[in-house]
Amino acid sequence: MLIVSCPCCGVTAEETEFHAHGEAHITRHTVGSSDDDMETYLFMRKNPKGVHFERWRHQYGCGKWFLMARDTVTLEVFGTYPAQTTEPPADLLELIDAKRPGWREGA
Amino acid sequence: MKKYSVFAVAREAMRHHTGWTRAWRDAAPKKRYDVVIVGAGGHGLATAYYLGKNFGITNVAVIEKGWLGGGNTGRNTTIIRSNYLQDPSAAIYEKSLSLYETMSQDLNYNVMFSPRGVIMLAQTEHEVRGYKRTAHANMLQGVTTEFIGPEKVKELVPIINLSGPRYPVLGGLWQARGGTARHDAVAWGYARACSDMGMDIIQKCEVTGVQTSGGKVTGVQTTRGDIACDKVGMVVAGHSGHLADLAGFRLPIESVALQALVSEPIKPCMDVVVMANTVHGYMSQSDKGEMVIGGGTDGYNNYTQRGSFHHIEETVRALIETFPMVSRLKMLRQWGGIVDVTGDRSPILSKTPVDGIFINCGWGTGGFKAIPGSGWAMAELMAKGRSPLIDAFGLERFTEGRFIDESVAAGVAH
Numbered sequence: 081m082l083i084v085s086c087p088c089c090g091v092t093a094e095e096t097e098f099h100a101h102g103e104a105h106i107t108r109h110t111v112g113s114s115d116d117d118m119e120t121y122l123f124m125r126k127n128p129k130g131v132h133f134e135r136w137r138h139q140y141g142c143g144k145w146f147l148m149a150r151d152t153v154t155l156e157v158f159g160t161y162p163a164q165t166t167e168p169p170a171d172l173l174e175l176i177d178a179k180r181p182g183w184r185e186g187a
Numbered sequence: 188m189k190k191y192s193v194f195a196v197a198r199e200a201m202r203h204h205t206g207w208t209r210a211w212r213d214a215a216p217k218k219r220y221d222v223v224i225v226g227a228g229g230h231g232l233a234t235a236y237y238l239g240k241n242f243g244i245t246n247v248a249v250i251e252k253g254w255l256g257g258g259n260t261g262r263n264t265t266i267i268r269s270n271y272l273q274d275p276s277a278a279i280y281e282k283s284l285s286l287y288e289t290m291s292q293d294l295n296y297n298v299m300f301s302p303r304g305v306i307m308l309a310q311t312e313h314e315v316r317g318y319k320r321t322a323h324a325n326m327l328q329g330v331t332t333e334f335i336g337p338e339k340v341k342e343l344v345p346i347i348n349l350s351g352p353r354y355p356v357l358g359g360l361w362q363a364r365g366g367t368a369r370h371d372a373v374a375w376g377y378a379r380a381c382s383d384m385g386m387d388i389i390q391k392c393e394v395t396g397v398q399t400s401g402g403k404v405t406g407v408q409t410t411r412g413d414i415a416c417d418k419v420g421m422v423v424a425g426h427s428g429h430l431a432d433l434a435g436f437r438l439p440i441e442s443v444a445l446q447a448l449v450s451e452p453i454k455p456c457m458d459v460v461v462m463a464n465t466v467h468g469y470m471s472q473s474d475k476g477e478m479v480i481g482g483g484t485d486g487y488n489n490y491t492q493r494g495s496f497h498h499i500e501e502t503v504r505a506l507i508e509t510f511p512m513v514s515r516l517k518m519l520r521q522w523g524g525i526v527d528v529t530g531d532r533s534p535i536l537s538k539t540p541v542d543g544i545f546i547n548c549g550w551g552t553g554g555f556k557a558i559p560g561s562g563w564a565m566a567e568l569m570a571k572g573r574s575p576l577i578d579a580f581g582l583e584r585f586t587e588g589r590f591i592d593e594s595v596a597a598g599v600a601h
Contacts, residue, residue: 081496096497100487102441119586123439123530127428129490152442152489 082150087160089142099139103132104147105166129153131176131183133168136160149176188383191295210296210375211382216389219415220248222569223407224422225394225430227251228260229370229555230547231422232377232388233562234569239384241563242570247386248416249378250409252393256374259424262492262524263555264447264469264481266460268305268365270332272321273591275579276533277328282576283560287368290559296376298368299474305365305460306340308509310354314465318360332362343459351508354465367460367471373558397434397544404434404543419544420569425490425525427548436540438548439585440527443484445552446494448502448521452476456512466505467498470513478516480506484526484552494523526551531590536565536574537582545569546582 082095091097103125109117126132132152137145147165149158149172158179159172176183189195189208199206222238224231227249238244251257267287269280290298309315315334322334337349340359349356378388389411396408397419406415421430425442452475462469467483482502485495499521507514529535529549534557536547547565550557560576567574579591 094497095486095495103488115586119439123585124437125439125441125488127438127441127488129426129429132488134487150487153491155489155491 082155082157084136084148084157085160086138086141086144087146087162088138088144091138091141093141097138097140099137101135101137101145104135105133105168131158131180135163151180188379191297211378211388214248214387214389216248216250216392216409216411216414217387218413220387221246221416222418222420223247223414223416224249224420225407226258226421226423227255227374227378227388227390228258228422228424229256229373229377229558230424230550230561230565231420232256232374232381233558234420234422234547234565235381235386235562236377236384237563237566238570239381239386241566244570245384245386247381248389248414249381249386250389250392250394250407250414252391252410254390255378255388256371259524259526259554260370260374260558262447262522263370264471264479265367265370265555266305266365266462266469266471266481267300267368267556268362269330269556270321270325270360270362270365271593272324273533273593274324274328275577275591276593277325277330279560279564279576279580280557281328281330281560282563283557284364286559286563287556288364290368290373290376294376294380296372296379298372298376300366300368301474302364302366303459303471304343304361304363305462306335306343306359306361308340308356308461308463308465309334309358309360310351310356310463310465312357315357318358321360331364332360335359335361344457344461346456346510346512347461348509348511353508356509365460370555373555377562394430394433397430397541399434399541402542404541417543418569420547420565421544422547422565424548424550424554425527427527427546431539431546434539434541434544438535438546438582439530440535440549441488442490442525442527443487444489444491444494444523445482445484445526446498446521446523447479447481448499448518449473449480450478450513450516450518453478453516461509463505463509466509468502468505468509470506470510477519478513484528490525492523492525494521526554528552530585532593533591534561534580535582536561536568536577536580538568538572539582
């Protein structure tokens with residue numbers, strides 16, 4: 081059972097209060113883009129064995145969207161951060177670097 | 188290979204069972220093979236078997252990072268059916284079901300195929316319409332299946348509670364030819380036949396790299412040394428994305444844990460397979476008497492092979508509504524397997540951007556039933572470069588937007 085802190089309302093709760101919505105930081109391609117870009121946007125996912133950045137929603141709480149860094153093997157939650165960003169915050173990346181040296185090569 | 192028969196049993200009984208030999212050879216890797224299949228699960232072994240049987244290609248190694256059939260082949264709930272909605276799916280699952288029907292004879296190995304019948308319960312109006320549509324599609328495809336009313340469901344499954352508080356049973360999609368088979372026996376039967384054809388089955392041999400030259404595969408690096416080959420078949424389910432990464436291409440796949448549990452053995456009480464997709468639960472009774480229960484997938488990517496606890500709670504809650512007697516049962520074991528899910532919930536059997544590498548993955552939550560058909564078609568693809576049975580399942584369908592959309596028909600358990 082994941083324990084998740086919502087960065088929007090500050091509540092810390094079990095995962096059943098939240099809902100996962102797949103990989104974060106996906107570049108949105110739309111009308112006029114190439115077939116390959118469209119395929120990448122719609123279907124290609126990193127699916128890493130290790131550190132994964134993903135979108136979550138506080139479904140049965142404040143209802144807001146946020147982002148999370150999590151390990152897909154150990155299920156460790158590294159941290160959550162607001163959704164209004166195109167890349168993970170520097171302090172979170174530092175924390176992951178310390179806990180999982182070399183993780184960026186597999187990402 | 189010694190043939191198994193009633194005479195062999197009698198002969199061995201006379202001499203205190205001293206004459207049985209190993210079913211298959213646990214081989215060490217050679218330097219070179221014509222074909223390397225990565226993954227000694229059902230799909231990988233079936234691919235190797237049909238490469239040898241149908242195309243005479245026997246210089247084959249099947250390499251496995253763990254042990255034979257220790258991944259999803261040994262973790263599924265063994266349900267076999269072929270009543271899928273879309274034409275390409277119905278074709279390959281029907282081929283598979285027909286191969287299951289004669290598998291024990293073909294392999295001379297008892298896979299305990301039990302065509303006891305499979306019901307998929309319709310518990311909402313939406314599901315009733317969906318299953319009627321599937322039944323009509325199946326009629327056109329020549330796949331025998333029918334939509335039955337609640338009285339017939341009760342007749343087939345006396346322990347069911349039709350008037351559950353949340354989702355009363357409104358009918359069901361019934362395929363009398365569907366059923367179950369012994370999953371370990373499927374892996375072992377294929378392994379025995381492959382080994383008999385001179386193929387090497389190599390366990391504890393993890394692929395750590397893929398060697399290519401000029402866009403063509405030349406071999407694989409493994410924890411037991413480099414193995415050269417002309418063709419590679421990647422048949423590794425949940426770890427497909429990881430392996431594709433080593434070969435330098437991407438797959439439209441996400442991996443999640445799917446879990447199952449099994450109860451203590453009880454007297455026979457249900458002789459069909461019942462699936463309830465609305466409430467995420469399905470159940471059958473094994474020959475030992477255990478109730479084998481399958482649950483839903485986790486809501487997020489993971490590689491844990493155990494699954495989230497609250498999903499078990501949801502599954503068991505749903506089953507208790509549908510089968511009240513389950514509330515008295517003790518559960519013996521619970522486990523998870525990593526399934527590889529595609530965007531349209533249909534598998535990928537395809538050439539890849541690397542010449543000589545073929546991929547068979549994306550079976551998601553419904554791979555066991557497809558093992559023989561998948562192996563049959565994958566062998567044809569690898570031997571001849573094309574298999575009509577799986578033309579529609581190529582990787583290019585995601586670029587072209589030509590999906591085989593089973594996600595509506597079987598987004599949960601299938």
